[in-house]
Amino acid sequence: MQMKEFMRRASVRPFLKKARFGLERESQRVTLQGELAKTDHPSILGNREFHPYIQTDFSETQVEMITPVADTAKEMLRFLAAIQDVTMRSLPKEEMLWPLSMPPALPEKEEDIIIAKLDKFEDVLYRRYLAKEYGKRKQMVSGIHFNFEFADGLVRQLFNEQTAISSFDQFKTEIYMKVSRNFLRYRWLVTYLYGASPVSEARYFENEPKPEEPVRSIRSSKYGYTNHEDVTVSYESLETYVQNIAEMIETGKLSEEKEFYAPLRLRGGKKMSELATHGIRYIELRSIDVNPFERLGISEEQIQFLHIFMLYLLWTEEKHSADEWVAIGDLLNNQVALENPLEQTELLEEGEVLFAEMLAMLEELELTEEAELIRTLQKQLTSPEDTLSGQLLKESQASSQKKVAVAFAQNYYQEAHERPYQLAGFREMELSTQILFFDAIQKGISVTVLDEMDQFLKLQHKEHVEYVKNANMTSKDSYVVPLMMENKTVTKKILAEAGFRVPKGAEFANMEEAQRAYPEFAKTAFVVKPKSTNYGLGISIFKEGASKEDYQTALEIAFAEDTEVLLEEFLPGTEYRFFVLDGKVRAILLRVPANVVGDGERTVEALVAEKNQDPLRGTHHRSPLELIQLGTLEKLMLKEQGLTVDSIPENNQVVYLRENSNISTGGDSIDVTETFTDAYKKIAVDAVEALGAKISGIDLIIPDQTIDPTKEANAYGIIEANFNPAMHMHIYPYQGTGRRLTMDVLHLLYPEVV
Amino acid sequence: MQMKEFMRRASVRPFLKKARFGLERESQRVTLQGELAKTDHPSILGNREFHPYIQTDFSETQVEMITPVADTAKEMLRFLAAIQDVTMRSLPKEEMLWPLSMPPALPEKEEDIIIAKLDKFEDVLYRRYLAKEYGKRKQMVSGIHFNFEFADGLVRQLFNEQTAISSFDQFKTEIYMKVSRNFLRYRWLVTYLYGASPVSEARYFENEPKPEEPVRSIRSSKYGYTNHEDVTVSYESLETYVQNIAEMIETGKLSEEKEFYAPLRLRGGKKMSELATHGIRYIELRSIDVNPFERLGISEEQIQFLHIFMLYLLWTEEKHSADEWVAIGDLLNNQVALENPLEQTELLEEGEVLFAEMLAMLEELELTEEAELIRTLQKQLTSPEDTLSGQLLKESQASSQKKVAVAFAQNYYQEAHERPYQLAGFREMELSTQILFFDAIQKGISVTVLDEMDQFLKLQHKEHVEYVKNANMTSKDSYVVPLMMENKTVTKKILAEAGFRVPKGAEFANMEEAQRAYPEFAKTAFVVKPKSTNYGLGISIFKEGASKEDYQTALEIAFAEDTEVLLEEFLPGTEYRFFVLDGKVRAILLRVPANVVGDGERTVEALVAEKNQDPLRGTHHRSPLELIQLGTLEKLMLKEQGLTVDSIPENNQVVYLRENSNISTGGDSIDVTETFTDAYKKIAVDAVEALGAKISGIDLIIPDQTIDPTKEANAYGIIEANFNPAMHMHIYPYQGTGRRLTMDVLHLLYPEVV
Secondary structure, eight states: OOHHHHHHSTTTGGGTTOEEEEEEEEEEEEETTSOBOOSOSOGGGOOTTTOSSEEEOSBTTEEEEEOOOBSSHHHHHHHHHHHHHHHHHHSOTTEEEOOSSSOSSOOSSGGGSOBOOOSSHHHHHHHHHHHHHHOTGGGGOOOEEEEEEEOHHHHHHHHHHOOSOOOHHHHHHHHHHHHHHHHHHHTHHHHHHHOOBOSOOTTSSSSSOOOSSOOSBTTTSTTSSOOOTTOOOOOSOHHHHHHHHHHHHHTTSSSSGGGOOOSEEEESSSSTHHHHHHOOOEEEEEEEOOOTTSTTSSOHHHHHHHHHHHHHHHHSOOOSOHHHHHHHHHHHHHHHHTSOTTSOOTTHHHHHHHHHHHHHHHHHTTOGGGHHHHHHHHHHTTOGGGSHHHHHHHHHHHSOHHHHHHHHHHHHHHHHHHSTTSOTTOTTSOHHHHHHHHHHHHHTOEEEEEETTTTEEEEEETTEEEEEETTTBOTTSBTHHHHHHHSHHHHHHHHHHTTOOOOOEEEESSHHHHHHTHHHHTTSOEEEEESSOTTSSSOEEEBTBOOHHHHHHHHHHHHTTOSSEEEEEOOOSEEEEEEEETTEEEEEEEEEOSEEEOOSSSOHHHHHHHHTTSTTEESTTSSSEEOOOOSHHHHHHHHHTTOOTTOOOOTTOEEESOSSOOGGGTOEEEEOGGGSOHHHHHHHHHHHHHTTOSEEEEEEEESOTTSOTTTOGGGOEEEEEESSOOOHHHHSOSBSOOOOHHHHHHHHHOTTTO | OOHHHHHHSTTTGGGTTOEEEEEEEEEEEEETTSOBOOSOSOGGGOOTTTOSSEEEOSBTTEEEEEOOOBSSHHHHHHHHHHHHHHHHHHSOTTEEEOOSSSOSOOOSSGGGSOBOOOSSHHHHHHHHHHHHHHOTGGGGOOOEEEEEEEOHHHHHHHHHHOOSOOOHHHHHHHHHHHHHHHHHHHTHHHHHHHOOBOSOOTTSSSSSOOOSSOOSBTTTSTTSSOOOTTOOOOOSOHHHHHHHHHHHHHTTSOSSGGGOOOSEEEESSSSTHHHHHHOOOEEEEEEEOOOTTSTTSSOHHHHHHHHHHHHHHHHSOOOSOHHHHHHHHHHHHHHHHTSOTTSOOTTHHHHHHHHHHHHHHHHHTTOGGGHHHHHHHHHHTTOGGGSHHHHHHHHHHHSOHHHHHHHHHHHHHHHHHHSTTSOTTOTTSOHHHHHHHHHHHHHTOEEEEEETTTTEEEEEETTEEEEEETTTBOTTSBTHHHHHHHSHHHHHHHHHHTTOOOOOEEEESSHHHHHHTHHHHTTSOEEEEESSOTTSSSOEEEBTBOOHHHHHHHHHHHHTTOSSEEEEEOOOSEEEEEEEETTEEEEEEEEEOSEEEOOSSSOHHHHHHHHTTSTTEESTTSSSEEOOOOSHHHHHHHHHTTOOTTOOOOTTOEEESOSSOOGGGTOEEEEOGGGSOHHHHHHHHHHHHHTTOSEEEEEEEESOTTSOTTTOGGGOEEEEEESSOOOHHHHSOSBSOOOOHHHHHHHHHOTTTO
16 A cells, blocks of 8 residues: 555545544552552442443452543543542542552462452453463553554545555555554564563562563563463454454463453454454554553653554555564564663664654654654663663662652652542533542443533433533423522522412512502511622612611612612521432531631731631632632721731631622531431422422521421521532531532432442 | 501501402303304313313303402403403404493394303203293393402501401401491492493393383393392301301202302302301402403403502491491492483482592502592593493494494404414513413413513413423423533534534634644535634634635634634535424424515515515514514625615515524524425434433424435534524414414423313
8 A cells, every 4th residue: 555645645634643542551559558458449439340430450459440432642641530530539548559560569379369359250250260371470460551543534534545445444454454563563662662660579470480680661571461472363464363363262272352462452342253343443552561650650742652653653664574574573572671771772773763754754744743752752762761661760779669669659649639629630620520520430430521611521321321510400300490490589489389488579670669669668677689680789788677768779779780679578597508409408508708717826817828728728619618818808898897917816706808608709618417407408308399409509598596497487588599509518618527419419310320 | 446547557558559359251252243152162262170261151152251369450450361362362263252241132042042061060050040040141241250359468467456356367357348348338339430231232131120221230230130139148247148148048049159149249268168267368349340441341440449449448437237238338339220321320429428538548548649540530420421331322322332342342353363473461471482371371271470571481280380481491301401402512412422413523722723623624614603602703604615814714703702613514505493392393494584575666675664564573572573674784785686775676586685594683484394204304303302302493404305314314414402492483484384382382291281
């Protein structure tokens, strides 16, 4: 094929950089001191029988994290970041992930290496077979499997440019066969750059031969986890590949296809049989060591390089017959893998050619953005100390590889636990959505982000699909329910008719009508407010009646904001948010205006600064609490109390910095779920039911919660019901117990899973 | 009781004008010529077994319209207007409502007066008994029953002011007993002012005695529809009232309570037995004739007067013992009823006293707004020709009462049919809501307007409550569905994944990224648009690719509107709106931009003026079509075609006045439901199902509807799915068959009724 020519064509160009990516990362669980964990795989991580993201590989301690397929490397890595975040925060507090391909020191007795405790007996049986065939220790190594697929558009455009092959599937297979053989031939370069297993820890090797000196990659060398020598598969064609593996299985040299530990596997789908029917759909690169310098075990740059490398392998022609070509590659890879990481490679010359040709290709294809990266890597050919294995070895020489690994792992551990309410990779989403996303990953419910800025998720378990927006808008509520809640008049009418106490009131469309109502309200406690802006502008409160003049002024202010104005009974008392889900009060929250408590020593400013140290406080609703500001409004509030930011409040003096209790303006959230009697909870539940809602945050004014509301009609009043109630403030309150409401949402949607 | 004093108290004042109202209006169905109808009660009006609004009284031709209880007269009357509108438009085209209390000419044979064909045999039996006891002819008279209740607040404040009676219910009963006796004593004034049955039509009277001269009110006189003389009930107390009626029934003088044809009934609830347990809850005034000068048979002014009259009857003290007081009233009422309508009443003096006292009361209570009305009515005491009976008689003398009645009836008929898409009383609501409201009344589903400006209705049939907003937002759709549709990206993703053809596209959050995509789109047909404003500003269409400069400009325009920009494949073809409800395509609409068709004679301006004559065209979305404008945009569009408003287009030349096909800018709606094959309908249905929606208007681009979409993948493309699709444009299209989608919505909500 004149591939270079085709790749240069204008029709092909726009698609060259398009591809699909997927990744699996294995990692051993260890204690914070770097000893292999002795615990079981955490049960909080749901059911391994179907978990799409978090599995165990050979041993019970070996977590495998699996990303969904993504259209960009960035997308794939952010999902890996999320999965790893969930994994790390789901481990016991005293466990972390080992950051190396080579396992930590292994138990003295092989029986203490525990085979993964899977439900399916055949899975356990297979692992027992592996243990017997290769020894348990060998299986404890970890790596990155990188799945790569050229974009369908690219293959299609290339296919359209040529005439030699008439079947698209056949053409695609040919393309991947070429890339695969070239990869096997040139993969030594990946081992050179990204090999990262120079030294093994205690008891990985027992009596078998092993490298005596540090190498670039034990894992990619003949000392790694490879098949027995009698397993040989030809990459001549897809047919030979499929047939050879079938023969190996038939003759018992392999127990099944997945025992074929090649550095590259051809993939047709989930099962090998699909290769025969559909041809090759993508390839799986298996020879990548875990990069300890990266939290995720691999960097975006590495993936960018691999992507360009794939394009180069498609671009460059093969120079020998298939089997010979692959055989040379195996030889060279083993050679490079066993070189000393800090010494120059024997293959420098071929390396220079490869880099030069890659750069030439990029220039010819006008992919100039990538050239910089290639030039940086090119330099590593002559500076082996900059390769991963070089760096790792150097750092280890200063102390020990174990110490380096533990330091890295602890660092990543720290990062993962720093802001437990956020989900790595998706920190721009609303907090409640991040937490629901976290919980879904944890329980093994598939998540697709349909629109990140719109907080729109698709969830799936088997055939069961659910769509969720803002973490609380689901198929379980009906279309009219939020519309009812959005309209305060409608909400009140429905609640009043159902027998709940709501502030009495009247609605006016003009000043004249409103004025006429004066005598009715004159001596009562009431609120004047524009109909549509709740808790916003234009509100006047009269706690002890109003003069005709004040009434008139209040109306004018309200009518300036809206064409309709509400007069409403003022209910005295404290406002509580009852979060109701599926007929149960799941949390009750008291919100307190931004405040500090004096100690008789420090200034208001210093007290605010100290309170803002709380890791739960942040900005822009990406933390459960907001930083307390010292702006105009806060200073005004201080002034009204005869204070300034430099005043020193007395010991235990509570200084409020805001009148409103919103969390968004620095207020405190206090969980008071346990302090309420069932009678109050029943009111909230029944009111939400009267509105027909499954999920709602309903605000009750309660003057005195010790009063029995079944006996005293005025014991409560319902202010409003919210159709998009913030959940995060209940999950991570300032004081009191957090309530994992997102898990309740998941249970509502997936009772079969959660 | 010192009622006057209590009513003057400040605590009572705000509540004086508060009350609750309800009304029943009877009317005979007649032909357009004024002959009694021979048809059955229209079956389209649903089931009389439960219909809350439209019933039949004694005969099959006698419609009874019943309003729900309302807090204001205005509210009650607008609902009556709606019910009457529905009734009139549900009759056969050649029928109308008779506008008089006295029936039209009755059949010669009594057997041709048909007793209402009710389902329940006991109801039929009762009417048969009445026919035998009073004669069928007497039963054919119609009237207004007016239910009146003082506001609970008023009665409560009065109760609080006094100490004599300790039970609130007892106090309330006393109040109504007083008002009732006073009403019976002074009701002659109502007969004087509002009596409107001066003359009977043919065969109402047969051989029995009858007035020989015109009178004020046959119906309210002894010649009206009254009980036999041996039926006497004392209003001394609630106990005597209840006991006397019970005795009458026991002794067979009455068959049941409802046969008690008093001018005023005490009401405790639906059944008389409730009187004994709860006391009086409201009173029913039954002596009001139908006012032929009013479309609804009664005016707001009449109700205002009756309201003040009720206050006066509470205010003024009784001057004799109960039975005597009532007996005098009966006598005086009969006397006034039988006076000549054009002559001065014998009771002028008492009348002057009553008006003077009413005015004095209004002044004392500072209800000055009402004084004007009272003064106007006061004048009628000395100008009997201005009373209803006076006016009617005078007008009848010029031709005949029948001719006058027919003219009125035809006039009201005309009004009801003028704008068949609107619902009287609720014309400010959105058109689709008006139509759904109409259909609900027609089928006997109770409607409560929860928020008029927000198009929020509560529907109820027995215990089954449904809330509906905008006539199409219901409990049948889930919360997430409209959120999915609102987000075009999410909609497209879901549809694409389900295998539907949607315009391919990409989303960009910055200029750089978007520029990089140029090669992919350069030579294709595509659209650049801001993400959130669909069909709004910032859209550029490239039907044959774009130069790099034009592409850049389009991006700049789009990014000026939003922070995210979509690039989307441009799908050529015609856009059709498929309205899908409950898994079926109910209507397909083609929208054509505002246009006129030339005739070779008239100017564009004249053609537009003529097209705007269509009664379906109006303004502000209160008509199914909008008036075509000749504004800046239209003139520009003409200019582009080398025309002005004064140009004379050739015969059959189609001149477009707009580029966009929106109905809101004068476009034509054309129903094309029948022209599509099932294959296209299935696509629409399946797509809506993929989105999980029950109700949606989904827009398909179809280049050629003769192409089989099951064979040709590009036969269609889905543009968007609408979660608030306008229904009225399908119901009253410019061309083609109207589709009663609102009835489909009702069927979805109430399969047990519709």
